[in-house]
Amino acid sequence: MSAVSEQLDWMVRTQLESRDIRDPRVLQACRTIDRARFVPPDLRGLAYDDRPLGIGQGQTISQPYMVAVMTQSLALEGTERVLEIGTGSGYQTAILAALAAQVYTIEVHGSLLEQAREVLDSLGCANVHYRVGNGRLGWPEESPFQGILCAAAAEEVPETWIAQLADPGILITPVGGWEGQWLVKITRQGGRLSKHEFCPCRFVPLVDGGETLS
Numbered sequence: 001m002s003a004v005s006e007q008l009d010w011m012v013r014t015q016l017e018s019r020d021i022r023d024p025r026v027l028q029a030c031r032t033i034d035r036a037r038f039v040p041p042d043l044r045g046l047a048y049d050d051r052p053l054g055i056g057q058g059q060t061i062s063q064p065y066m067v068a069v070m071t072q073s074l075a076l077e078g079t080e081r082v083l084e085i086g087t088g089s090g091y092q093t094a095i096l097a098a099l100a101a102q103v104y105t106i107e108v109h110g111s112l113l114e115q116a117r118e119v120l121d122s123l124g125c126a127n128v129h130y131r132v133g134n135g136r137l138g139w140p141e142e143s144p145f146q147g148i149l150c151a152a153a154a155e156e157v158p159e160t161w162i163a164q165l166a167d168p169g170i171l172i173t174p175v176g177g178w179e180g181q182w183l184v185k186i187t188r189q190g191g192r193l194s195k196h197e198f199c200p201c202r203f204v205p206l207v208d209g210g211e212t213l214s
Ligand code: SAH
Pocket: 059, 060, 061, 062, 067, 085, 086, 087, 088, 089, 090, 091, 092, 093, 106, 107, 108, 109, 112, 133, 134, 135, 136, 151, 152, 204, 205, 206, 207, 208, 209
């Protein structure tokens, strides 16, 4: 095994398998996609640590466990169209691109999106579509989505996302403000919506900004 594979294997065993990540496809993607590629050069030594890391613009690459738990909750089989809000470093995007058919990713900071696109292109992720803008609006022209994943917390789940969720479909997002956030999963199945709050979490806030869609 190469040094990188060994470190990824260690990350997966000690941070994901030791908790509740069981989906073999998610575990495999986390073993294959090198998180260090998405981390600024001066922080590469910490790339496999159990924590978020700064990526510039006051934003962070999520903790590996958070990426895995959110991805696992989408129960992807490979045929889905997925909307991601908050591209950030592009690490979560790469994992989704390995597990779904198409990924539509929106980031409010153009510079972060360009950096992420460069890394994803270099890894050969050809099924990712990029947009700079306000992810609150979703991506109506490409909806509906079987999976929607957001990596920034809003006070309430925007109605636009629910409207763009397919049936069946799963939406996963942190919800809450400075006083505390929960990871919330909303499932649409047979015309009915159900909501499940599954763990406390801490994400950057979903901000307003970027281009507006008419
Ligand atoms: N999963 C990403 C997490 C990035 S942090 C990673 O591991 O790298 C969340 C991202 O959401 C930040 O990059 C932030 O700029 C972005 N964001 C915040 N509000 C947004 C909005 N309204 N629309 C799109 N992106 C937004």
